[in-house]
Amino acid sequence: MxxxxxxxxxxxxxxxxxxxxxxxxxxxxxxxxxxxxxxxxxxxxxxxxxxxxxxxxxxxxxxxxxxxxxxxxxxxxxxxxxxxxxxxxxxxxxxxxxxxxxxxxxxxxxxxxxxxxxxITKELTLESQLLQSQKMEALGLLSGQLSHDFNNLLTIVIGSTEVVLESTKKNTTNHVLLEGILKNSKEYSLLIKQLLIFARRHDSVIKAMDLNSMLSDIRPLVKTTLSASIKLDYRLEEKLKTAKADPEQLKQVVINILLNARDAMPDGGTLTLKTENITLTDGAVHFLKAGEYALLTISDTGSGIPPEVIGHIFEPFFTTKPKGKGTGLGLSTAYGIIENHNGKILAKSEPGKGTAFYIYLPTA
Known part of the structure; x- marks a missing residue:
């Protein structure tokens, strides 16, 4: 016993x-x-x-x-x-x-x-993140190859059209038709450039930059972009570490996100841009390497994104907007740019409460 x-x-x-x-x-x-x-x-x-x-x-x-x-x-x-x-x-x-x-x-x-x-909650989260990364990588490879081929074809079309335009009389039917071809070809060329950014086949000039200064510089543009009913709230870390990024491309990322936030708040709301320093351990955020990062959070109080949709928002040509109201390349372009910076962009949302984008950038 x-x-x-x-x-x-x-x-x-x-x-x-x-x-x-x-x-x-x-x-x-x-x-x-x-x-x-x-x-x-x-x-x-x-x-x-x-x-x-x-x-x-x-x-x-x-x-x-x-x-x-x-x-x-x-x-x-x-x-x-x-x-x-x-x-x-x-x-x-x-x-x-x-x-x-x-x-x-x-x-x-x-x-x-x-x-x-x-x-096993964390394991499932990491597994989901890995599958999402692999899917986005596959989309990037496919988009890159197709965009490269189309870009070469459009270069020929644009060049040839410009040459023929010079030999036609203005205000004639042929001249008007050629102008239409040239205009549409250039618009498609811009779309292809966005796809190439998503596919990371676009040259970046990455350098040490002051993220706070960039955000302050574009503040007038941001105010112009937003409606008067949207309140703009800047919360910038005074001692923010210098980020490694291409300033012009990062501006494009911010503007692309702001445009989505604006559309999510047709009746007004609050848009917050926040910067802070953050130290990550290995794998703490979607497979980012351990180290120091500058974190930019852009959040809105808009309509939010349904759970069944948020997993697709960074895919090229994916959009929930009515036909003709969006290309579906804004967020995929932002994704490609941040990935090219060895950073990470993530989104969290709750329908009816708003959406937040988290942009992690390595520090210099």
Missing amino acids: KATEEISWALLSAMKQTNETFFLTDSDGIILHVNPAFEKLTGYSHEDIKGRKPNILRSGEHSTEFYKDMWDTLKAGLPWSGRLINRRKDGSKYTEELRVCPVKNDAGMVKYFFAALRD
């Missing part, structure tokens, strides 16, 4: 001291014991949750049938494993890999359920 008690004590001590998350229930699913790792993950203390069932963690993300299948498996004396999205005490959600093992007595009856779980 003493040996059994010692083993039980050793197992409980191991559960308390390990970083792995465990809990134990009786055959009806009533929680008997949780370890400190469980308390840390869920926010529930041992006293909070003892005597309750694990359904206190339910997030509403799974169907009744899902839980019924799980419980039927366990009641049959079989182990169950799978992924769950659960809710912490503070209301935040997390994804876990859960393994539940029935513990039987000598008669083969289930007396307890022992559960081991692992929080």
Whole structure:
């Protein structure tokens, strides 16, 4: 008996001291014991949750049938494993890999359920970020090759049209038609240049620059771009570190984002431009290298972006605007520019509350 008690004590001590998350229930699913790792993950203390069932963690993300299948498996004396999205005490959600093992007595009856779980939220986030980066890289390669070919063709069209225009009389039908061809060709040429920027096939003049000064310089332009009903709020870090960037391209990034923010606030709102210094560890932000960065945040109080849309906003030609109201290249161009700077641009949004763009730039 003493040996059994010692083993039980050793197992409980191991559960308390390990970083792995465990809990134990009786055959009806009533929680008997949780370890400190469980308390840390869920926010529930041992006293909070003892005597309750694990359904206190339910997030509403799974169907009744899902839980019924799980419980039927366990009641049959079989182990169950799978992924769950659960809710912490503070209301935040997390994804876990859960393994539940029935513990039987000598008669083969289930007396307890022992559960081991692992929080995989960060892993899934990194996996999603990696897939998104790979997709954008593939789009960049495809866009770059197509744009390069079209650019060569348009160069010939524009050059030939200009030569023929010089030999035709003004105000004639042919002259007017050729002017139309030239105008449209030049417009498409500009679109292709934007695609080449997205594909990172565009020369940049990256140098040490004062991000705050650039933002101050374009303030009159920003005010002109925005409607009078939009309040402009600058929050610039006084001791901001020097960024490594192409000033002209960075201006284009800011203007492209501002135009989207303006369109998201037709009835007015607040547009905030904020700069700050930030130190990142490896992988802290979408695979950026560890180091010092200047962070520019551009946020609005507009209509926001639906969750099913936000994953596509940096893709070329993707737009939610009516036909003829946008090319769908503004944000993809911004993405290409920042990637070319060895930085990162990310977006977070909540429908009805607004959108924020986070631009990380390496410092000099």
